[in-house]
Amino acid sequence: MRQIMLEEIERDPVFDVVVIGGGITGAGIFRRSALLGFRTLLVEQKDFAWGTSSRSGKLVHGGLRYIKQGQLNITYHSVREREKLLKIYPLLVKSLRFTIPVRKNKLANKVLYKIGLTVYDLFAFKRTYSFQKEPCSPLIRNDVEGCYTFQDAITDDARLTLHVIKEGIFHGGIAVNYTEAMFLDRSSSPKTLILKERTKGKELEVKTRAIIIASGAWSDYWDPTLPLRKLRGSHLVISSQKLPLETAVALIHPEDRRPLYAMPWMGHTLVGTTDLDHLESLKREPKITEEEVNYLLDAIKFWFPEVKLTKEDIISTFSGIRAVMYTGKKDPSKETRDYIIKRLDEGIILVTGGKLTTFDYIARKILKELKPLLTSPQEKKIVAIDFNPPETDSIENILYSTKEEMCVHLEDVMIRRTRLGLIRKDRGLPLLEECKPKLKKIMNWSESEWQQEMRNYVKTLQNYSLPQ
Template identity: 40%
Template sequence: MTQSKQRQQALAPLARSEPWDMLIIGGGITGAGIAREAARRGLAVLLIEQKDFAWGTSSRSSKMVHGGLRYIASGDYKTTLLSVRERERMLTEADGLVNEMHYVMPHYKGKFPPPWIFNTLLRVYDRIAGKRYFKYFKKDAFLRLNPNIKQDKFLGASQFSDAVTDDSRLVMRVLDEAIHDGAQAINYLKAESLITNEQGLVVGATLKDTASKDSDQTYNVYAKVVVSATGAWADTLRMQASNETEQSFHKQIRPSRGSHLVVSQERLPTSQAYTFLHPTDKRAVFVFPWENRTVLGTTDLDHPPLDDQEVGITNEEVDYLLDATNGLFDDTDLNREDVIS
């Protein structure tokens, strides 16, 4: 079968004469999850994605499935409760795709957080999960297992557990389940504009085939419900639905960028995740193993107005992550030449 015929076959569901029960715009984890739940309820579902499935945030996360430990510290117990339950559910239902990973927080004299505060939080965290993950390592015991860590004023380390995943594979797993239950999913279809009825209600979208740069083919697709699962791009469709001008439109999304670096295990061997506070701004930073590599992350910066292009890391972010990592490990001295991606 030629590539052209394959594409025609992929686009065949767009010829449906009846309105879809649900049109989902966005092929990340949110869109995939909505599609699965809707299809399981017997709805006629079409999901579209302007590029590859999981192209946006859902293939660029920190790969962590966490229970929201930081929310306890801010007093948001409810969010932690929900997050921990979801983490435990995913560990059970997606074994092999979502896996438990140990995290350690090294403690240093005079540095926040002191062991007693952090360990109290971890005990609450474990109680929510209904399992005991927490361990405390005294100085000598921890250094035998982690000889490269900075030793000056080191007191000990607290260990807890969360989970790690391959985020894009997780999206494909959920999307495959949605398709198995009857949903249709087509990538390289961009929602160019929304279709509204006489009452101003959104009843569909005009879709453009972006698989070929030479193609101007568009399709008008109608649905009883249109869901925008476009993440950081959500305001673009919201503005169309509101019929407001760009000047008068009240944006709800504040785009931010979290960048990561990947280095080889040979340069920075890790068998568990380290979490610590950056010496400059006291933000939490992680160093963790993933796919036989070591990942350093993440930054958290306001991002310029979004377009459909690739997002890149800045020189300042590279320095920020290298400085944090070199400050935790003695004699590591990572530099730009060590960065794989």
């Protein structure tokens, strides 16, 4: 499929819209543009969802904490979009019951939770919250007298991103991963963009009327004047045998009072998230630090003291980089999570910030911004399409993803398509050996190429593991 896309670019390199960036924001814009009938191309320099869109907290949520910060506009639009996504993608975006434990003699907290949840439900146009006098988990600390419960949603962010891209392809768009936008001639009309396909090093020249840059934390490459603040959010994947949860649990860290959560995810328990300035180069893949591991474990130990969690119970970790606008706030968590749209030139728009939940809202805004420049030939009807892999065993999923989902490397299959590299203690290495003959045939790899792919995958896993 990927080769067909590249050949189509060479056959007809003229587009209405080119989207740079294959995360959820770029995917959403690509899908919307294709639905409007524009000939649309999406390019991603690494794999689809390689960046933040495979390393988010997996929540499709309104952002309850933003109410406390006065960011009501973000919460309102996020809640409304959450409700839409639950209807559009019922197999990918699923309702998630959240609980907030309330400790004895914490009346002020109880009142604040009630006010916040009332506003949250008003935005959703439905009542979901309630208070129950039983602890939210038998493992919770014994001074918890009850809990609030409310409704949010959960997704597999990488799978959702890929699905949205597939929808754009279904409606006539072209999308290629491992293809970098190298040079942009802003003076030409239409705009000229030089692309480089990274597996073979071949350069492609395309023409387009409009370019939308949705490269997230890498946005300042295109506009160095952007006041971007890059924040790292790290997570732990913990054995559900050690910390079994029936609902997601919203927690407050005992040290700095930051909101955290623990929730069921893919048969395990996901704990997140930190919120720290990421000062390292984005040329290196982000990974969790020892301090972050201890920070998250301390929260779990405080709220679930009987669990006696240790580092040996951690199956994997992952860290993503959020791009937010720097406003001078000392606390990273208080920076706005709103998006910014900036016109760099006639027909060139950059978008950054925003949330996973609001990807389609942002896409609609972007396409509206381009309306004076582009005349849509014929808007297409949105239809529900099932692009999900068959619900079979792990080996069948590996083979399906490798063959059908534009994978270039083993890490694409194991970390973003199937998640086996995150949810198995053995990281799926025995499965790969079992699949080896078929995978080599599908990818047309020699034995030496296979060995190199395995070495690269094992090396990549270090970024999804505890610090050495």
